[in-house]
Amino acid sequence: MMRTQPLKVALLGCGVVGSEVARIMTTHATDLAARIGAPVELAGVGVRRAGRERPGIDPQLFTTDSESLVKRDDIDVVVEVIGGIEPARTLILTAMEHGASVVSANKALLAEDGATLHAAAAKYGVDLYYEASVAGAIPLLRPLRESLAGDKVNRVLGIVNGTTNFILDRMDSTGAGFAEALDEATQLGYAEADPTADIEGFDAAAKAAILAGLAFHTRVTAADVYREGITEVTAADVASAKSMDSVVKLLAICERSADGTSVSARVHPAMIPRSHPLASVREAYNAVFVESEAAGSLMFYGPGAGGAPTASAVLGDLVAVCRNKLSETTGPGESAYANLEVRPVGQAVTRYHLNLDVADKPGVLAAVAAVFAKHDVSIDTVRQQGRDGDATLVIVTHSATDAALSATVDELRGLDIVRDIAGIMRVEGE
């Protein structure tokens, strides 16, 4: 039966995502009410600057005093789409203290201090939902928190940053260098004026932390995630990948150790075979593989960013927490009971690709191979391309630790016969 008294929602932030949330709340009001069992009313919108024209939203709803808005006793749900750590964290904690459930898209905050937010949600008996924070519109956190709650997830692997995927895709399809592809991404609105968070991998690392925490029921923060961005990826690296029928992607990889006692989370560029499903994720799309014991491999694919797609995830959360409010219950809280150690990346094992410029004379291959063998790095394939007395060795290793590979590279650099080492990149997906 439909309740006539509306549930009241405060929206914090009215930028790219917030304005779409407000628009969909208005245009889909009747359907949302039917799905929830009560009308939802936008009761206030916290903004940084007053006086800006925001079509479709009653100007009387705007306030620059977000703090007073979240303290109102009549607010049932606060939707936080401001971003960043402060004032978002204080506003969320204040809202919870005053009895409101919270929906947030804020990956930076969840990855830095999710534990504090979850603790407050539990203390005040309210919900904290954040589907939009990872892979935008793609339903991924709810499947991990709920649908897969009976299974055991061992690995999460995916492309969780649209901007960098767009840049790498352009480098692959046009042969462009990094700077040129970034310029194009900026002109088309895929990259922000300050693209640092995307291209240096901070955005993907925050998402990896959230994914690892949910997948393995343990606390992982952004600082626990090993991170390399894509600024060092060159046109030559992409061409090298191409010659091996591979592509370069920025991957987020969260893994449980074989003995199950620890986890690792890392974000870095990697070569993957063109036949791998993640290789066909083009432009600014996201895709995530979840590998679990009983279900096997699941792939989640779709738009990871943009106002309307991200608002879709926010609205889904809004419906869920409103339903919980009506039935005076809450959804799943933090699940961190496993309390696993987070391993440093030096212990993670991956395969590597390297290009070695070497002197083309007898014994060179044996000398190079001996260095790999000394550090227990096993070679999978070697391809040699000769050029006027010099040669390029394209080497792909079997799985080795980062530490073993670094020691191998250091020693190779010290050999007279090795002129240069380039194209050092991890190889994933086989």
Ligand SMILES: NC(=O)c1ccc[n+]([C@@H]2O[C@H](COP(=O)([O-])OP(=O)(O)OC[C@H]3O[C@@H](n4cnc5c(N)ncnc54)[C@H](O)[C@@H]3O)[C@@H](O)[C@H]2O)c1
């Ligand atoms: N844009 C996307 O595609 C996308 C995708 C997934 C998640 N997110 C997340 O959603 C959140 C919002 O992103 P966005 O793209 O809409 O950013 P945005 O910069 O377009 O919007 C944020 C808005 O918050 C306002 N603001 C700043 N301080 C405020 C305060 N104290 N009170 C009220 N408003 C304040 C800003 O003026 C701005 O209008 C971020 O956490 C972001 O990481 C965005």
Ligand SMILES: N[C@@H](CCO)C(=O)O
């Ligand atoms: N900047 C992010 C937005 C979504 O979090 C991206 O490019 O994927």
Ligand code: NA
């Ligand atoms: Na999502």
